[in-house]
Amino acid sequence: MGRACPPCSFGKPPMSLAHVILGLLQHQERTGYDLKTECFDDGMSHLWPADQAQIYRTLDKLESQGSITCTVEIQHDRPNRKVYRITQAGEAELTHWLQTHHPLPVLREPLLVQLYFAAQLPNEAIVYLLEQELEARQEKLAQCETIEALSLSHPTASREQELHQLVLDLVKQREQTYLDCLEQAIRAVHRLSDRNNP
Amino acid sequence: MGRACPPCSFGKPPMSLAHVILGLLQHQERTGYDLKTECFDDGMSHLWPADQAQIYRTLDKLESQGSITCTVEIQHDRPNRKVYRITQAGEAELTHWLQTHHPLPVLREPLLVQLYFAAQLPNEAIVYLLEQELEARQEKLAQCETIEALSLSHPTASREQELHQLVLDLVKQREQTYLDCLEQAIRAVHRLSDRNNP
DNA sequence: ATCCTATATATGACTAATCATATAGTAGCA
DNA sequence: TGCTACTATATGATTAGTCATATATAGGAT
Known part of the structure; x- marks a missing residue:
């Protein structure tokens, strides 16, 4: 076989x-x-x-x-x-x-689960959760910016370095998107109906 | 203790x-x-x-x-x-x-690693890799759209359902961002210097 | 004299997750 | 008649990853 x-x-x-x-x-x-x-x-x-x-x-x-x-x-x-x-x-x-395509990695986000089950929480508690996540994400993006500084100090952009830069840009864009999503989510929760609250 | x-x-x-x-x-x-x-x-x-x-x-x-x-x-x-x-x-x-903030989940993307080490590959091979990923991501987004249909068929938008919808929107937006990033990456690779190629 | 840090490798114990397989009865189909 | 699918739970084996700890030496700081 x-x-x-x-x-x-x-x-x-x-x-x-x-x-x-x-x-x-x-x-x-x-x-x-x-x-x-x-x-x-x-x-x-x-x-x-x-x-x-x-x-x-x-x-x-x-x-x-x-x-x-x-x-x-x-x-x-x-x-x-x-x-x-x-x-x-x-x-x-x-x-x-x-050269081989690999299966998409599975992403499990505790925050989204929390949001999914958050109906029992008051809006403020949900917003607080989102703000904590936002802070953590901002920190992570800041770490990515640090790496960039090292990379840019190398002026000779070889094919390899161009690719490294491209990857870093993609990671940074991913992190920035998380930030945008979180801010959007916070606004959405503010607009959430507050009925059925504990 | x-x-x-x-x-x-x-x-x-x-x-x-x-x-x-x-x-x-x-x-x-x-x-x-x-x-x-x-x-x-x-x-x-x-x-x-x-x-x-x-x-x-x-x-x-x-x-x-x-x-x-x-x-x-x-x-x-x-x-x-x-x-x-x-x-x-x-x-x-x-x-x-x-109500507890949990550490950010670590995301390890094989594709980004491939891109990082892709200097030895010709541009076409890299683009092919990205296109395969794009296809997989499109399929995944399509699956998310399916879920939405079920959710929308429930007309009474309770607090719970609003939150479920919000989570789904966030997931869909995340997937859409992946698609955008991939298309952008493909364009970037097309612009990549082809020197030092095998 | 003591403590901490850096260099360097190794192992044990554990969690989370995946895959395969076992068991076992009903029901429908060809 | 045999095949498959559905309902339902359970277990063994394995991978990937994390945390803690062990060992050993040099050098600097307190």
């Missing part, structure tokens, strides 16, 4: 974090620590936040499936580093994944 | 599905099967899709924590039904949750 595919993972589920890591390693060899501090805590944070534990475990998985290799750099003043590099198999895997 | 709180779950993590179920049961008593077929497969699908197995396990948890009770209705032509009702403790829990 199905085609045999021992050393690669085609046909298997998404494993998106694995492919993010492949994408990062393709650009430059790195350790798990590098990935965490230089990538996932920084430019990747708005795109694909990742936990340290999950990064290390994914590196193990990628190595055991042959998509990356590892060499240990012995350090005497500090703990040894395990430096990972992408293999040819890993590059093929990445290229394939980059 | 911390305040003791034996029979309730205040202070614990989100458990959002549990609260969605509480919200649904507050309106009307239901079985797990009812919840799945009448709620989560229907009007709730765009808001909080839920797996059958998870629904049943969450019902168990809610019952054991005292937020809902269960009575078995014996049926002879069909399997027995376990009918769940919300308790006072459950209502208190729900009311509290409804």
